[in-house]
Amino acid sequence: MIDRSIKVQILTGSVIFILLAAYIYSAQAILSPIPVGLLLLFVISGIKDNPFAERLKIAIWGILIIWMFIRAQVIFFPFIVSFTLAYILDPVADFLVKHRFKRGLASIILVLLFCGLIVMFGFLMVPTLVQEINNLISSLPRLVDAVQIKVLENLPKVLHFLRIEETQFKKNLADTLPGGLQQLFNNLLKGLMSITSFVGQILNIIIIPVLTFYILKDFNSIRQWFLSLFTRRKRPRVSYYLWRINRIVGGYLRAQVIICTFVGIMTGLGLAFIARIQFAVLLGVLAGLLNFIPYIGLYVGLILTGLVAFLDPNPLFPLIKIVIVYAVVQGVEGAIIQPKIVGDRVGLHPVAVMFSVLFFAKFFGFWGLVIGVPSAAVVMFFIDEWKRKQALLEMIDERALKTK
Incomplete structure (x- = not known):
């Protein structure tokens, strides 16, 4: 039988929940998620020692943080960039501290080195990239014509194989292909110009190196402060979760920086000295950036590079060299590189990787492409933890039944 006090609590909670839901529904036109979330947290705070209430608090805080991030991306942008840079550089700072460097001095050295690399990249690469972008813009009409000619030359064989009427298809293609290709390259150039503008904004924002220094200097203190938000009984578990998440997210991000740099440099050199096509530097940088998007970035970069090969009078041999x-x-x-650097820290199936990239990109745009894979890996980690706990509880129940 259920105790009378428990019945009263259930009835009272149900009434409060109904009244609260009715209030939120009636005031939905003037309320935002912040006051609603704070109101829910205030109501839930009165429930003590209830696991469901604790999980509900975490979920509400997570929803509020994500909502505020989406609504105020411009404000959070320098803090996110600075925290990401500090997070990536933290293991190097720890290494320097172990070799008798003070944390503040190690942070200054790393921030200055990073800024120096950015400035060096700007002086060495940006003028070439700007020149190649301008050349690509001037070559667009010729490239569109070359692609259209090659398509129309090889189209009859494909149409005959597919048993499609050639005359009508050519008419429709001639009407839509030039505009479609022009729109494709215009969108690509807009993206390239926005990336250039994005890099230029980072170089001009003084606050990012300053924030990076302070966050990197006090990174361990920030971690301890975060742990202090939890009770002593929960801190070991939270510390373990942070360690596992750091292995997944930190390992993935740091590895991707190294891998994308390698892919960008080697692809650019290969296109310049082996394939000998135009815009090799631009396409190398693009290949490195797109490599951050698993699977999808590779095919997009390969297709764009293949289209540029049509500027050659005989594009077949450049296309073969590009594929090589x-x-x-x-x-x-x-x-070689990915197994040694990344290993099995992410451990996602290729289908799960592609789904996570598309899913997070839909809701978070560019940042979704960056955080999609590690976020999905973290979700899978918590699902595995839940399954492990369920298996442990089932084993305990089975042993309890056997002892009876």
Whole structure:
């Protein structure tokens, strides 16, 4: 039988929940998630020693943080960039501290080195990239015509194989292909210009290196402060979760920086000296950036590079060389570099990787492409933890039944 006090609590909680839901529904036109979330947290705070209430608090806080991030991306942008840089550089700072450097001095050295690399990249690469972008813009009409000619030359064989009427298809293609290709390249150039503008904004924001220094200097203190938000009984578990998440997210991000740099440099060199096509530097940088998007980035970069090959009078041999360059670079990256750097820390199936990238990109745009894979890996980690706990509880129940 259920105790009378428990019945009263259940009835009271149900009434409060109904009244609260009715209030939120009636005031939905003037309320935002912040006051609603704070109101729910205030109500839930009165429930003590209830696991469901604790999980509900975490879920509400998570929803509020995500909502505020989406609504105020411009404000959070320098803090997110600074925290990400500090997070990536933290293991190097720990290494320097172990070799008798003070944490503040190690942080200054790393921030200055990073800023120096950015400035050096700007002086060495940005003028070439700007020149190649301008050349690509001037070459767009010729490239569109070359692609259209090659398509129309090889189209009859494909149409005959597919048993499609050639005359009507050519008419529709002639009407839509030039505009479609022009729109494709215009969107690509807009993206490239926005990336250039994005890098220029980072270089001009003084606050990011300053924030990075302070966050990197006090990174361990920030971690301890976060742990202090939890009770002593829960801190070991939270510390373990942080360690596992750090292995997944930190390992993935740091590895991707190294891998994308390698892919960008090697692809650019291969396109310049082996394939000998135009815009090799621009396409190398693009290949490195797109490599951050698993699977999808590779195919997008390969298709864009293949389209540029049509500027050559005989594009067949450049296309073969491009495929060889991409195959060699991706083969070395996949067989040698990635297993040694990333290992099995992410442990996601390729289908799960592609789904996570598309899913998070839908809701978070560019940042979703960056955080999609590690976020999905973290979710899978918590699912595995839940399954492990369920298996442990079932084993305990089975042993309890056997002892009776």
